[in-house]
Amino acid sequence: MSNFWIDYPQVLEELTTVKSIIKKNIKTSEKHFEESIAPFVEQGGKMLRPAFLLLAAKFGEYDEKKMYNLAATIEMLHLATLVHDDIIDDSEMRRGVETIQSKYGKEYAVYVGDFLLCQSVNMISKYDYKMDKMRKISKAIRNICMGEIRQYHFRYIRKVDIRKYIRIISAKTAALFVLSFSIGAEEAGCNESIVRLFGRIGYNIGMAFQVIDDLLDYTGDTEKLGKSAQMDLKQGYYTLPIIFALEEDKNREIANILEKESFDDDDVKKIISLIKKYGGIEKTKKVADRYTKRAFENIDKLPDCESKDILKQIVEKLIHRNY
Amino acid sequence: MSNFWIDYPQVLEELTTVKSIIKKNIKTSEKHFEESIAPFVEQGGKMLRPAFLLLAAKFGEYDEKKMYNLAATIEMLHLATLVHDDIIDDSEMRRGVETIQSKYGKEYAVYVGDFLLCQSVNMISKYDYKMDKMRKISKAIRNICMGEIRQYHFRYIRKVDIRKYIRIISAKTAALFVLSFSIGAEEAGCNESIVRLFGRIGYNIGMAFQVIDDLLDYTGDTEKLGKSAQMDLKQGYYTLPIIFALEEDKNREIANILEKESFDDDDVKKIISLIKKYGGIEKTKKVADRYTKRAFENIDKLPDCESKDILKQIVEKLIHRNY
Known part of the structure; x- marks a missing residue:
């Protein structure tokens, strides 16, 4: 574990x-x-x-x-x-x-x-x-599938904008975090406002988690992380760092590499440095920070107890994994 | 439709x-x-x-x-x-x-x-x-998966015996027929003995259906059917006609072809004629007939009504599709 x-x-x-x-x-x-x-x-x-x-x-x-x-x-x-x-x-x-x-x-x-x-x-x-648990669960899995289908559908489309990216990750990642928190609270008989609050906590943690995951693909300097970015790029999955960078890529420096039939390690290095140059990393960090901040604001509204403290520490640990 | x-x-x-x-x-x-x-x-x-x-x-x-x-x-x-x-x-x-x-x-x-x-x-x-419907349904799908996994696992194993084949098709095909009949009867409030009877009807129809499907791969003389047999053989799926024939394949006539790196149309024709020679078709027909007979015996036990007549006719039509 x-x-x-x-x-x-x-x-x-x-x-x-x-x-x-x-x-x-x-x-x-x-x-x-x-x-x-x-x-x-x-x-x-x-x-x-x-x-x-x-x-x-x-x-x-x-x-x-x-x-x-x-x-x-x-x-x-x-x-x-x-x-x-x-x-x-x-x-x-x-x-x-x-x-x-x-x-x-x-x-x-x-x-x-x-x-x-x-x-x-x-x-x-x-x-x-109750059967409504089943409904919630099946809805969440349906959402995950739809998120993956959307992501797959938008491969190689460099016009993927931030809105579409948010929609994809909110389905493919955040949905299961929302479900985990809210179904736990609900099954324990928490009142509706607490259940809803946990839903928001799950959403913001899930979003922050995925954005950071996508960020680590480009910031980690180990071989492993570079490989992950390379795979994503080759398979045509464009995540937030590159979406932000492409917005500033007026001279088509990144676009031209992406259009190549195949690209090697040097190309990937070049893309990564261009992403940095065009602020893709910084802007993505800001998005992650925004979700993290909201998650903590929501956690603060929970009644005080040991689990609240643990939750705070865990989210802290998770959010500051590597960058 | x-x-x-x-x-x-x-x-x-x-x-x-x-x-x-x-x-x-x-x-x-x-x-x-x-x-x-x-x-x-x-x-x-x-x-x-x-x-x-x-x-x-x-x-x-x-x-x-x-x-x-x-x-x-x-x-x-x-x-x-x-x-x-x-x-x-x-x-x-x-x-x-x-x-x-x-x-x-x-x-x-x-x-x-x-x-x-x-x-x-x-x-x-x-x-x-009721939640028990969900349980029945999820069990049936689980069964289908297990049947497919079993079938996949036994690919290229020429020692697949009749018992294993029966287990595979009862899970991958009959399970959903059992579920369809019995869940319909149960949800309509039929008594338990009728629900169980429908379970048996579904099982026997499902088994007959799959055995006939596997038989048609080898008896249909159209190009399409030949192709289906060829695909099955190439992918290493050995169904009842070939299982029966292999039992009599003392001189390894079939086995030697199956062991080839790849086999062409002539090889498939040869296998089909050997299956006929070794009684694979006849024996498989007998198995299908046995399940069909049991299905009809069970249907006969149902109370008389229009649906019973339709069911009989449909099963008749399904069973005598093509051979």
Whole structure:
């Protein structure tokens, strides 16, 4: 689960329980199947979404068993989207582990993602949550799909403007953060204004998270980060740093490189330096800061408690990851 | 909707309503997206699963609106699996229309299938069905995934025996027929023994349907059918006719061809004639007949009514499609 939660032993313990529920739910009669997805589940990443769900639930009545199952469901959904995203992006590694699509082929990965998606629906239908939970969840996944479809559709279109970018990331990333926070609060019986407040917290954290992710593609100076930017550019995904830079690219310095049949490492370096020159990095940082600020303003409105403090610290840590 | 229902104007009318619900549910704010899946939905195939659901529901209290929505949900689920199957099988055409994966790429098709899957969950959560409906549906989709995964896993394994084949098709095909019949009857308030009876009817029809499908790959003498067999063999999917034939292939006549790096039209013709020689066709027909017989025995146990007569005729038509 990486070292992200090392200072929060209670959260870490709860996330370990959540992970054990996920592991139980990938067990099937087909041994080979379980073995193929176990390393992916085992590695697990930061498990932000289930953590946020549980933290929000602590503002109400906390029914452990129900909450852990709900948190596992949300993480399972997230895993399903990752497996399918890796197919699209042709990714070889994720979280230090070879991706399912790379190890077993894209065909197999399609079914693994489908299985995880169905299994998450199955998990939620086992408990007596109200049907409106199901509706919220299915809406969120629908949103994620639409965000990905939009993103895919706008590939290679250099006229993608900020508005379209915001729409894409609010669907593909923020939607699941909104769901995690608000469904946790709602299931714990928090009143409507708290649930809505958590929705806004989720939205702003999710947006800040994605903008920073897209920023790190261009600011990280390690080989790995450069590679990520290169992949995005080659696949025609234009994120905020380049969108901002293109607005100032009057002499078509960036545009001309992007129009080349293929571009090499030097081209990518050139693009990155042009993005810096045209203020793409600075402007993107400002956008991230704006979402972060709003997230903190909303968190401040929550009633004081330990979970509020943890939430603040975590968001701080997340937001200042690397830049 | 093909001419399959031409003699049953009432069923045809109801399926047209079901289709219009599906069309409404693929509408999104992204025009391009709707346009890309509309032809696929429009063509529509036989719509067997929603038809069976509605026929079963007529044995109880028939709440039109609820039933049409449920039928549309099941068909949507089926469409989702087809879109993903076409990725795996690299199919260019389906129902006379270019497949989504062929026209827009495999990446796009992954998301389209995901969208349809989520949207079907969304559709069911809009009505006040009980959560156990959701559980049944998610279990059925999970089964379908597992069937496909199993089938994929056993590719190129010539030791696939009849038992494994039965397990694969009972999950990948029969499960959705079982669900369609039994959920229709259950939602209409039929008693438990009728619901269970419909489950058996669905199972036997589904099994017969798939066995006949696999048989037609080898008995149809049109170019198209030959091509389908060729594709299956090349991709390493061994169905009942070849499984039976391999049991008698003592001199490894078939096995030697299958082991070749690639095989041409003549090889496929040779395999087909060897399958005939070794009784693969006859034995497969017998299996199909056994399931068909059981389906009719079960249908006979239903209370007499118009829907029962229609069901009998439809199954007759379906079973005797082409051989």
